Amino acid sequence: MKNIILVVDDDKTNLTLAQKILLPHYRIAATSSGRAALKYLETNNPDLILLDINMPDMDGFEVMEQLRLKEETAKIPVIFLTADNLVETEVKCFRMGAVDFVTKPFVPDILLSRVGKTLELEQYRHNLEKMVKEQAEKITEDARRISMIQDSVIVGMANLIESRDGSTGKHVKNTQMYVKMIVDELHNRNLFPEQLTEEYMQDICKAAPLHDVGKIKVPDSVLQKPGKLTPEEYELMKMHTTYSRKIIKMIIGDVEDESYVQTVEDIAMYHHERWDGTGYPTGLAGDRIPLAARIMSVADVFDALYEERVYKPPIRPIERIMQIMMEGRGTQFDPVIMDVFMEMVPMLKEVLHIQ
Numbered sequence: 001m002k003n004i005i006l007v008v009d010d011d012k013t014n015l016t017l018a019q020k021i022l023l024p025h026y027r028i029a030a031t032s033s034g035r036a037a038l039k040y041l042e043t044n045n046p047d048l049i050l051l052d053i054n055m056p057d058m059d060g061f062e063v064m065e066q067l068r069l070k071e072e073t074a075k076i077p078v079i080f081l082t083a084d085n086l087v088e089t090e091v092k093c094f095r096m097g098a099v100d101f102v103t104k105p106f107v108p109d110i111l112l113s114r115v116g117k118t119l120e121l122e123q124y125r126h127n128l129e130k131m132v133k134e135q136a137e138k139i140t141e142d143a144r145r146i147s148m149i150q151d152s153v154i155v156g157m158a159n160l161i162e163s164r165d166g167s168t169g170k171h172v173k174n175t176q177m178y179v180k181m182i183v184d185e186l187h188n189r190n191l192f193p194e195q196l197t198e199e200y201m202q203d204i205c206k207a208a209p210l211h212d213v214g215k216i217k218v219p220d221s222v223l224q225k226p227g228k229l230t231p232e233e234y235e236l237m238k239m240h241t242t243y244s245r246k247i248i249k250m251i252i253g254d255v256e257d258e259s260y261v262q263t264v265e266d267i268a269m270y271h272h273e274r275w276d277g278t279g280y281p282t283g284l285a286g287d288r289i290p291l292a293a294r295i296m297s298v299a300d301v302f303d304a305l306y307e308e309r310v311y312k313p314p315i316r317p318i319e320r321i322m323q324i325m326m327e328g329r330g331t332q333f334d335p336v337i338m339d340v341f342m343e344m345v346p347m348l349k350e351v352l353h354i355q
């Protein structure tokens, strides 16, 4: 397919000459004024424009300005045509964004060579742009796939560990869902705006499934005990938080995304801390407990109460769970998060399919 060249010149002789030189090699459109050229460009997309500078009504520079304003015409290469040999004119042409400059009267070989080179260059630019775009898309797609694989490995591993204490495996999925709901709700209400950046929100949701990985080191006899734990057993159970952090350091400590690794560690280590400082393993209190862990704590306890466990039946209705949890507002849980969670009952009922 031949390239299309638009020639714009008010001088009929020049137009005819340009056509004569170029026609054997290209398809030509010709207009004798700047306005007619702009009109033509509303519906056509030539590969190159040969634009005369000195024209009555609207000169070549004005046409050029108009071309650069529109996305559809901004990238079409322009070669200016002029009868003068002034350096200033040449400089102005390049400043205006012209790719080249041809003096009149035309010398056929020079005109053909300039046009040919410009089109060749344009083809390279086009191919390069296409290649960069394709590569960028591929990289994005690869990153998305790797992230999906990572997520499913993490959730799979967390599920495997969770299944040891006889729970149904829903805990990992559900707590992650509650965490995401709370994070979104806090964000929608513009709470903790300094901390809840887009990145931190994503990190919290991705980190949630790993909160209990340390349970892998807690003996089955403790994890699966149907009754109340003895003080010694309880101490062993409490160790799962510090174990979690150690395991996380081991598995993802080398990941370059430091903020993500930090969030996973925070959630694992501190999700059993209490707002009043009586929790474990460190006894941190108030907002010294990382926000991610304060959110995880609410989601974790809600799920523990809602689902059946070896040591307890599920609690119903959901209002009763909320009543129990509200008793921990300001002692066990961050009061701000607990207040928001309290108002999320309709949403929770919807995701849990409760009438």
Ligand SMILES: [Fe+2]
Binding pocket: 211, 212, 240, 271, 272
């Ligand atoms: Fe835990």
